[in-house]
Amino acid sequence: MPFYEKKDLRDLFNGTLPWEKTREIMSCPKDDDRFDKYIQILQEQVTYPEKILMPLGDHLNVVQKGSQRVVKCDCGREFGDWRQNWKLNALIYVRDTREKLEEIYPGFRCPDPSVCEVREFYCPGCGVMLKVENVPVGYPIIFDVLPDIDGFYREWLGRPLPEQAEFTDMTHDVTRGWA
Amino acid sequence: MARKRKGIGEGGRSLRQMLEENERIYRETGCYAGITEPTVLADDPVKAELFHSRIMAALISGRETCRLVSASPYVREVAELCIGVFTPEGDNIAQSTGIQIHVRLMADNIQWMIRKKYEEEVGIEDGDFFIANDPVISGMHAADVYDILPVFWERELIGWVSTVIMEMDVGAVSPGCMPTPNVERGTDGLKFCCEKIGSKDRLRRDFEHKIEISLDMCDIFLLDRKGAIAANVRIREELKNIIREFGLDYYKRATRELIEEERRNQIARIRQRMIPGRYRSVVPVEFPMSKQPVSWIPGRVDTIRLIPIQMDVGTDGYMALDFEGAGEWGWHPFNGTPQALWGGVSIVMVQTFSYDGRANLGSLLPVDIKTPTPDSVLNPIQIKKLATSTPWAPMLDLFGMWTHLLGMAFYLRGFREETFNYRSASGWQMAGYDQMGTKRPLFAAGTGNFGPGACGVCDGVDCGGWLATPEVDLGSAEVWELFVPQLEMARRFEPYGAGHGRFRSGVGIPTSIMIHRTQQCVASGALGSASDRIIPNLGQFGAYCGGKRNTFLVRFQDLPQWLEKRQPLLYELGFMGDLKERVEKMGGEIVDVGLIPEPTEVFEGNMLIANSGAAGGLGDPLERDPRRIQEDLNQGFSTDWIARNIYCVKASYDDQAKEWRVDDAESGEMRQRKRAERLAKGVPVKDWWQKARQRVLEHEIDPQLTEMYQSSARLSPAFLKEYREFWALPEEFVF
Numbered sequence: 035m036p037f038y039e040k041k042d043l044r045d046l047f048n049g050t051l052p053w054e055k056t057r058e059i060m061s062c063p064k065d066d067d068r069f070d071k072y073i074q075i076l077q078e079q080v081t082y083p084e085k086i087l088m089p090l091g092d093h094l095n096v097v098q099k100g101s102q103r104v105v106k107c108d109c110g111r112e113f114g115d116w117r118q119n120w121k122l123n124a125l126i127y128v129r130d131t132r133e134k135l136e137e138i139y140p141g142f143r144c145p146d147p148s149v150c151e152v153r154e155f156y157c158p159g160c161g162v163m164l165k166v167e168n169v170p171v172g173y174p175i176i177f178d179v180l181p182d183i184d185g186f187y188r189e190w191l192g193r194p195l196p197e198q199a200e201f202t203d204m205t206h207d208v209t210r211g212w213a
Numbered sequence: 214m215a216r217k218r219k220g221i222g223e224g225g226r227s228l229r230q231m232l233e234e235n236e237r238i239y240r241e242t243g244c245y246a247g248i249t250e251p252t253v254l255a256d257d258p259v260k261a262e263l264f265h266s267r268i269m270a271a272l273i274s275g276r277e278t279c280r281l282v283s284a285s286p287y288v289r290e291v292a293e294l295c296i297g298v299f300t301p302e303g304d305n306i307a308q309s310t311g312i313q314i315h316v317r318l319m320a321d322n323i324q325w326m327i328r329k330k331y332e333e334e335v336g337i338e339d340g341d342f343f344i345a346n347d348p349v350i351s352g353m354h355a356a357d358v359y360d361i362l363p364v365f366w367e368r369e370l371i372g373w374v375s376t377v378i379m380e381m382d383v384g385a386v387s388p389g390c391m392p393t394p395n396v397e398r399g400t401d402g403l404k405f406c407c408e409k410i411g412s413k414d415r416l417r418r419d420f421e422h423k424i425e426i427s428l429d430m431c432d433i434f435l436l437d438r439k440g441a442i443a444a445n446v447r448i449r450e451e452l453k454n455i456i457r458e459f460g461l462d463y464y465k466r467a468t469r470e471l472i473e474e475e476r477r478n479q480i481a482r483i484r485q486r487m488i489p490g491r492y493r494s495v496v497p498v499e500f501p502m503s504k505q506p507v508s509w510i511p512g513r514v515d516t517i518r519l520i521p522i523q524m525d526v527g528t529d530g531y532m533a534l535d536f537e538g539a540g541e542w543g544w545h546p547f548n549g550t551p552q553a554l555w556g557g558v559s560i561v562m563v564q565t566f567s568y569d570g571r572a573n574l575g576s577l578l579p580v581d582i583k584t585p586t587p588d589s590v591l592n593p594i595q596i597k598k599l600a601t602s603t604p605w606a607p608m609l610d611l612f613g614m615w616t617h618l619l620g621m622a623f624y625l626r627g628f629r630e631e632t633f634n635y636r637s638a639s640g641w642q643m644a645g646y647d648q649m650g651t652k653r654p655l656f657a658a659g660t661g662n663f664g665p666g667a668c669g670v671c672d673g674v675d676c677g678g679w680l681a682t683p684e685v686d687l688g689s690a691e692v693w694e695l696f697v698p699q700l701e702m703a704r705r706f707e708p709y710g711a712g713h714g715r716f717r718s719g720v721g722i723p724t725s726i727m728i729h730r731t732q733q734c735v736a737s738g739a740l741g742s743a744s745d746r747i748i749p750n751l752g753q754f755g756a757y758c759g760g761k762r763n764t765f766l767v768r769f770q771d772l773p774q775w776l777e778k779r780q781p782l783l784y785e786l787g788f789m790g791d792l793k794e795r796v797e798k799m800g801g802e803i804v805d806v807g808l809i810p811e812p813t814e815v816f817e818g819n820m821l822i823a824n825s826g827a828a829g830g831l832g833d834p835l836e837r838d839p840r841r842i843q844e845d846l847n848q849g850f851s852t853d854w855i856a857r858n859i860y861c862v863k864a865s866y867d868d869q870a871k872e873w874r875v876d877d878a879e880s881g882e883m884r885q886r887k888r889a890e891r892l893a894k895g896v897p898v899k900d901w902w903q904k905a906r907q908r909v910l911e912h913e914i915d916p917q918l919t920e921m922y923q924s925s926a927r928l929s930p931a932f933l934k935e936y937r938e939f940w941a942l943p944e945e946f947v948f
Contacts, residue, residue, distance in 0.1 A: 046670050047629055049716060049838070056670060060630045064485055072627030088488065089625055092715070092754040092832045122902075125895025137858060139748075141789035142805060143709050143760030143826070146746035148915045149517065152757075156895045161888030163755035163833040168748050170497050170519070170921065172905070172914045174939035175898070176750070179621055181490035182528065189528035190484050203491070206938040212899055213906070213941035 036062045043068075044075050069191070082110050087195070088183050093162055094120065096183065101197055103183065111159030117204040119177040124155040124164060130171070177205055221332055221370045222301050223465070228327045228337075228370065232302040245304075245473040245575060253463065254470045264459055264467055265307070269570060271451035272296050272309035275444035279376060283440035285433045286696055287379050290688025291658045296444055298452065299323055299373040305574040306372075306468045313563040314353060317555040317577055319375040321351030322359050326407045335409060339365040342411030342442060346383065347404045349596050351552045353605040355401045356380050356390040358434075360441035364449045366456060371465070374448045376441040381696075382430035382654045385602055388737050389642030389656040393809045394505040395600040396512035396544040402602075403427055410438075414446060429653030475567065475575025480530035482566050483579060486631065487622040492524040496614050497747045497921070498590070498607045500545045504811045512544030517747070517921040518590045520611055521932070524618045534558070534615070535583040538932030540924035542593030546600035549591040549611075553604045554582050557612035565619055565631070586928045609637035610749060613828065617666070617751055624753075629669030634751050638663045638825040639762040639808060640724065643815070645734030648698050656739065657697045657726075658687040664711055664719025664759065664827030666751060672841070673719035673828065675706065675850065698731035699821075703784040707824060708851050713859045714756025714830025715837050720850045721759075723786060724823040728815050736821060738764055738809035745808050751829035757859075759827030760789075764810055767820040769801040783820060788854060834860050835884045839875045846873035861887045906940045912948070922948040 038046075038059065045051035046059060076095060077086050084097035084106065093108045096116040105113040105120040113120035129135045129152040135144050138152070145152075145168075153167040153175070167176060182201045188194040220227035226234075238247035254261035275296050280288055287293045295311035303323030305316050322345045331337055343361040346352060352359070358380050364372040385392050385402035395401065410420040416438060425431045456464045496519075503515045518540030525533045534554075542548045558580050567576040585591035590607070593599060617634035624632045640662075643655040665673045687693060690701040702725040712718035728734060751758040767783060769775060775782070780799075786792055796803040806813065815821065842862045845851035856862040856875070863879035866872070912919065926933040926948055937946055 043627075049670055051670070053671075056630065064482075064628060066485065068627040089627075091621070091624065122898050124898055125892065126898045126901045127891065127895045128901065136790070138713070138757055139760035139789075140709060140854070141792055142763050142824070143789045145748045145761050148746075149918055150747035152748075154891075154895075155898075156891045158892070158895070158897075161891045163835070163891065165754055166752035166757050168750045168752065168758055169495060170517070170747050170918050172909050172918060172922065173495060173519075174936060175902075176493055176495065177491075178494070179490060179492050179625070181488045181625060182526075183490075185489045185528040190489070201490075206941075209902065209939055209941050212902055 036065050038065055038071075040071050040075060043071055047075065080108050082106065088181050088186070090116075090120065090179065090181075091164070093157065093164060096181070098197070103199060107157045107159055107162070107164070109157060109160035109162070111157050115204060116183070117180065117199070117202060118208050119175060119205040121155050121165065121175050122205065122208050125158050127154045127156065128152070129154070177203060221337060221368070223369060228301055228332050229330065232324060232327050235302045235304070245476055245578065246469040248470055248473040251470045251473050253466045254474060261467065264455070264463075265471060265571070267455050268298060268307045268452070269309075271448045271455070272298060272307060275376070275448040276309045276311060278447050279378070279440040279444040281440075282436065282443045283378070284436040285378070285381055286688065286692050287381060287658060288437060288440060290692055291686070293658070294376060294378045296374065296376045296448065298448065299375065300468060301370050301372060303327060303373060304472060306471055308563075308572055312560070313572065314556045314560040315377045316559040316563060316572060316574065318351045318353065318552065318559065319359060319361075319377060320574065321552055321555065322407055323361060323373050323375065325350045331407070337363050337370065338412060339363065340413040341409055342416065343407050344405045344410045344438070345407045347406050348550055348553060348601040348604055350406060353553050353556045353608065354391050354603050355383050355385065355404060355601060358383070358405070358437070360438060360445060361407070362442070362445035362449060364452055366453065366461060371456075371461070372452065372468075374445045374452075376444050378437045378441055380437060381433055381656055382428050384427050385654070387644035387654070388735050388812055389644060389654050389739060391603045391605070391642070391656075391739060393546060393603065393738055394507055394812055395546050395602055396502070396507045396509050397600055398598055400602075401546070401600050411442070416442065429651065471571070472573050472575040475571055475573050476578040478571070479562070479566060479576050479579050483526065483532065484530045486626055486628050487526050487619075488625045489526045489528045492526070492618040492621055494522055494614050494618060494750050496520040496522060496607075496611050496749070498547070498610065499746060499808070500543055500547060501807060501809055502543075502545050506812060507544070509544055514543070515917065516543050517917055518543070519921055519925050520590065520607070522611065522614055522618070524615065526622060531579045531581065533581045533583060536585050536589070536591055537583070538925045538929045539585055539589040539591050540921060541588055541928060542590050542595065542599070544599070546602040547604060547606050548593045548596065548599055548601070549604045549608055550596060550601070551582065551584060551592055553608055554585070554591060557608050557615070558582065561612050561615055561619070565616060565633075589928055606637065613637065613751065614749065617753070617829065620666070620669070620753065624669050632669030632753065632831065634666035634753065634828045636663070636749050636751060636759070636826065636828045638823070639764045640739040640823045641726070641736050641764065641821045642739035643697070643734055643736045646698070646732040647696070648730045650732065655697045655734070657693045657699065659724045659823070660687050660722065662724045662823060663721040663825035666712060666718050666828035667714055667716035667753060667756065667831035669716070669831060672717050673712075675719045676722040677719050698729055698734065699726040700729045702727055702782060702820065705785040706849050707786050708845070708849075708855055709789040710759045710824065710826045712752065712757050712759040712827045712830035713834045713855070714753065715832025715834065717830045717837070718759055718827035721825050721827050723825070725783065726821050728817055728819045728821070731817070734815050735812045736766075736810075736815045737812040738806075745826070748826070749828070753829045753831035755833035756830030757834070758829045762808060762826040763822070763824040764806050764808060765822040765824060766804045766806050766810070766813060766815065767796060767801055767822060769799065769818060771800050772818040775800070783822065786822075786824065788852070835887060839877060839880050843873055843875045906942075909940050910942065910946070919948050
């Protein structure tokens with residue numbers, strides 16, 4: 035199994051590792067300890083004390099906060115229980131007119147706002163764009179990924195987490211209260 | 214008393230008995246062929262490696278043999294062919310290089326013959342040739358023709374070899390070999406349902422007559438068959454050599470262990486690289502048929518269909534794909550089939566996981582597809598009556614999206630370098646008179662003209678794409694110009710189609726051809742069918758997906774004069790916002806003919822441009838290193854407009870140094886202002902949700918979308934239930 039220094043992996047993630055080394059990592063068999071080093075690198079990049087359990091994408095991680103598991107931005111902003119779609123606690127800006135869409139897709143590149151909208155989700159804490167979602171008008175906000183965190187730690191890593199939580203989608207509990 | 218007929222399989226069993234027995238054992242043990250303890254390969258790894266290498270060498274040399282015999286530029290220039298070797302039950306043992314979609318599709322053809330009792334009712338003999346190209350049985354589109362050869366050892370069928378070639382002409386209605394203006398089966402052209410076309414290693418003369426009478430490009434088609442047969446026979450003989458060297462018992466056991474070993478390896482890869490859980494997205498697909506000249510009048514209707522996609526990764530290392538909520542089938546040639554879905558699974562699993570040359574059926578066994586709802590666009594019950602010239606088209610975007618979901622799982626696990634996505638391309642196909650005055654389909658290959666999605670550690674590959682085949686090079690443009698009355702025009706990268714992000718997608722390069730030396734020619738769209746009024750949901754995290762794809766027809770009024778003056782044509786499309794006006798100033802007319810343009814007559818000097826869009830970038834564009842933007846500007850991969858408006862980078866051109874430079878301080882301030890702007894204009898999702906819900910409740914949605922939602926709801930109560938739950942709609946709500 036190949037072994038990579040944490041520094042090399044950090045550079046790889048930042049896109050600053052020399053191409054020859056990047057190419058080597060791409061082509062070689064995968065390193066079994068990648069996840070643990072990944073979590074260490076992510077943990078070093080944030081200032082909050084909570085332990086990162088699982089990344090959810092750029093800037094977002096599921097962290098253990100007391101007995102809760104919550105989604106947290108690198109800036110410290112929290113987005114609620116990981117089993118509820120974090121987007122519900124973000125800021126949203128919807129490109130639903132030709133004028134707004136042409137700011138990104140000028141002229142012939144512009145989709146049709148009568149059927150398509152581009153939803154941008156921002157972190158209310160730092161303004162980073164966390165997700166762009168292109169969907170037909172009226173389509174529910176997509177819950178991109180609901181990781182089975184306990185299953186992963188228990189079955190794949192062989193290190194069950196002390197606190198277990200039911201693996202289920204709880205998004206509708208939120209929207210039900212909004213009507 | 215009549216003696217019971219002896220089967221051609223192992224121990225006198227019929228192939229059907231062997232197939233059913235193999236399936237039963239797999240169900241009971243979970244291991245391929247019931248191999249719970251693979252030992253033969255493990256006992257002597259060197260021998261095992263040699264054995265596998267010999268099979269692969271046979272396949273690859275067979276593929277090259279085919280290229281030497283064939284005359285089609287698809288085979289000779291692009292190498293759009295692939296060869297596989299199979300167990301007697303029709304399970305793939307190994308696959309040559311080439312388009313990997315056919316690992317399962319070839320097998321499905323063989324297993325269809327076995328289940329249809331070919332052994333008893335048609336006859337399967339040593340030296341027989343079979344041919345298939347019917348997507349109702351198996352395949353992505355009718356243009357893919359499979360040549361299948363049984364392999365015997367001392368009167369026992371011990372395997373199969375199958376070659377697939379994409380044909381330029383299968384006798385379909387104009388234009389092209391995968392036409393879009395067709396809705397009924399008869400318009401697809403010739404369909405072969407695993408038919409026997411030769412015996413004793415000779416192609417039947419009556420088959421050749423049929424091809425000569427039916428196809429305009431009969432010579433190409435027949436030479437492709439001969440190329441495929443040469444390859445198949447060569448591989449068959451090499452397999453016999455392998456058996457002589459290793460022994461029949463070893464061959465039988467080792468080939469099955471190769472499948473079981475790959476199944477285990479695949480599960481290990483999934484467990485090593487992914488995170489278990491649920492991953493979701495949606496692929497809306499447009500079928501603009503209202504202007505297509507179809508004879509079945511009810512087919513002249515524009516529809517949009519939803520295909521939600523859910524990937525469940527279990528802790529057991531198995532994956533399941535679910536398309537619950539897919540809308541209804543329609544009268545168009547783009548309906549998918551459950552078999553075509555397996556084609557998509559083959560290509561994605563091989564090219565994202567099993568790229569070590571060991572791909573076979575075992576690569577696919579850890580994946581399950583929940584059978585799409587009958588009557589959905591992925592499982593039309595009327596499939597026999599429908600045209601199936603292009604089920605491939607929506608599959609490209611659907612499996613581009615699956616790749617996106619896989620990429621998300623890799624990213625979460627820390628293997629960011631494996632993150633990637635892709636989308637389908639736009640293109641042209643034609644029919645008419647070639648330079649020699651012969652009327653026939655005219656469908657040229659192209660370069661990889663769109664940009665694949667960003668990787669998690671670098672930008673996407675420029676003009677590097679598409680996933681379906683690693684060969685995105687059309688070969689020699691001059692050879693294609695001999696086959697199609699066109700001139701390949703100079704072209705430049707088109708940055709406005711890129712998916713912008715911290716890492717951007719690859720940048721596409723529009724295909725641009727000029728019609729040249731044809732008496733009469735008709736052109737229409739090809740391939741790309743999925744949404745573009747609705748761009749795909751391929752932005753990775755905080756990045757954008759590339760924009761709408763275009764298919765342009767450009768006519769110049771004074772082309773000879775323009776050429777005489779050696780003025781540049783449209784080698785660079787430039788800013789998309791004023792392209793139409795700029796072309797008009799050149800005395801030209803640019804017609805955006807939509808994604809699937811209806812057949813249009815084209816003339817000498819007309820230009821056809823396929824301006825594909827790229828897949829998704831990755832991460833917030835404001836986090837892109839300004840140095841990368843500077844490099845992009847200097848290489849023609851970006852523009853000042855993009856740098857300023859998307860990336861918030863101040864760039865200026867240094868006339869003396871002849872290069873772009875970015876102003877870091879000014880750029881930093883621009884980015885800070887942009888973040889503040891986002892915080893000011895963004896609204897809490899709850900507030901937006903309440904307004905959006907009201908629109909849904911009051912049916913203030915485009916009628917075509919309403920029909921799309923109704924279509925999904927008609928087939929899927931689960932879709933409707935979940936839709937109601939998200940928007941907290943009353944039980945009685947209907948679209």
